[in-house]
Amino acid sequence: MHKKVIAFINRFTSGGKLKDTITTFTQGCCYWFAYILHSRFSNSIIMYDPLENHFVVEIEKRLYDITGEVTGQYNVICWKKYPDKKGIIRGCIKF
DSSP states (O other), rough: HHHHHHHHHHHTTTTTTTTHHHHHHHTHHHHHHHHHHHOOOEEEEEEEEETTTEEEEEEETTTEEEEOOOTTSSOOEGGGGGGEEEEIIEEEEEE
């Protein structure tokens, strides 16, 4: 599965060449890329790091964002279980 996820991300960013796309999904729209990954890989879970204010997706115990695999870089919790979503939804998701 890891290779499929990385291949999807690479196709989405032209192998990292689309710097504007990477910037968009790392500086304000990370939830939306997590949503795209979650929609594409049904066995995934959207995760959130409240200290970094960053969304990633967990697939088979590995974490991914627009930059690729980011396992170990974030201290995440399941977005569905996150207790206070109001400000995050307003500021990040419905920006």
